[in-house]
Amino acid sequence: MTLLEVDGVSHWYDTTDGDRPVLDGVSIEVDTGGILAIVGESGCGKTTLGSLVIRENRPSEGEVRFDGRDIWSLRGNDFKSYRRAVQVVHQDPYASLNPGLTIEDTLGPAILYHGLARRRDLQTELIRLLQSVGLDATHRFLRRYPHQLSGGQRQRVAIARAMSLRPRLVVADEPTSMLDVSMRLAILDLLLSFQREHELAFLFISHDFGVVRYFTQGGRIAVMFYGVIVEEGPTEEVIHHPRHPYTYLLLQAIPIPDPPLARRRRRGAVAEAVDGQPAATGCIFANRCPFVQPECRVARPPLVEAGRDHRTACLFPERVPDLTEILEGEAG
């Protein structure tokens, strides 16, 4: 069942330069208990998309629907239950926790406001909650401040805050990119355990295909370039058979933890393709595309089927190499 629909959304900030919107005609859907990852480079609009879903910003055009209803039409108890059902985990656990609040004051008020615990049970509930995110919580821990915690512990507190209201959708915006590599998998596993146990849906925002692949097993990926979704499909399908050149370039850029393979791939000329600006007419990716044709400059290609349940906004998807060819092609 569709839980979240972003329908034909475009967005301009008041300060946006020029005519190009931050988001340009974006449509996505997330099912109950489903996972959709938004992948793209810094500045592509993925965080803006998350901010529209959590109602931090109102889209300039189009509609965001939760449970079939426009989130900007909700009033009273409907609004309150939307607020409870949609939670967010931010990228930077050093910035997302109020430094002046103890852990108890960070987590407690929302739980009381939504009536999920009585005041006299609150501490017991908080300790149970913090244990559920892998923290060795005691009454003393509740009185700590964020600066007394490590980065990994802070991110677990931020996750506890998101999970404390038993949400149905969590927007996770680069939840592991500020953490040590050794900590990332543990945090992803933690989020996945909530997804499985509570039929929780995720809008997962990341630039890291490795993390996305690990997190979205069985889920879906949407690849975004300068505010436009250029490819969308099941995770394994998109990674193994990318059908948009931008996805191909992102995959090609990933550092590989294998020195001999990394040396063989060094001949790739990714750099030329990274700096180009989005094209004003035609395909937005044309200025950077290694396979660009004259037709690509004429009109913006629509997102069309390019395989089972797999869509691309490219006129020549058959030219995009598969993942195995990305590796072998350069090695040869």
Next chain:
Amino acid sequence: MAPALVALKDLTVAFGDLHAVEGVSLEVGQGDIYAIVGESGCGKSTLAYSLLDLIPPPGRIIGGEVRVEGRSVVEMSRAELQRLRGPRVGMVFQAAMNSFNPVVTIGAQVGHMLEAHPEVFPGAGEGRAYFRQLLEMVRLPPDRVLRSFEHQLSGGMRQRVAIAFALLLRPSILVLDEPTTALDVLNQRLVLEALRELHATLGVTIIFVTHDLAVVAELAERVAVMYAGRLVESGTVDEIFARGRRHPYVAALISAIPSVLQPGLRVGPIAGQVPDLAELPPGCRFAPRCRLARAICREVEPPLIADGTGHSVACHVANEKAGLTPSGRAVR
């Protein structure tokens, strides 16, 4: 063998009672690309700062020595340190993209740097011309960069400007603290290619600190892995990633990388947490998290033992299996 360009001998750096770096010895040769790897708090940044005598107070070197081009950094006078920092060792700090003066153009900041070190470029305009060459090597448009304020450049561009800036005074050594962290994969790839290009063209020796082993595999030739202030393994990049004798921590770090291109790779988080430096366990510091730990590991700190090629590992289990004793010879 030529004397090492940088040599640390039994270096111990203390912050109060805590030893952020303890008994670390390593040598970096002319023209090496040397990676110092570890998680937050392992002492890797402290180690990098020690090369310039820039350890932030109250940290100080309480044992061992740091030699750059044969001279002890600790014994240098203020004037000598000024000639070291910049003209001989260039430094790119963590989050260097935010380290420019926001109210002065990049061009003006280049001017200030050249004024402070007039001995480097005797001719008028030589320094500025050299900076333009550096910008071209890191694939940035010189005219645009020189007249920009930092906020007018993207994060990835700023990181490459910071690298060019650190090379302005023609140092023979470039030290970078987390050069790719906080960048998306495309900008990471640009920084890696820029560094490799600068190394090939200028012959500069590169020492970089990172927590990301995939970046190490892509860039480094030699690697030192730190854990809780100790050096646990060092060798060539191939030795570090090979499945032969290696430290269990290094093996765990490698298998914690969610790799998108090698789906066969087994991925799993590292159990437990990095120990608090104030409450170090007896014996091997990794033993509480180590699946191979035996009784001796919890009692005796393992020595770092080198084999014939200089590949060093500080692990009782790995060294015993390889038949290596503390003298470095194989026993039969």
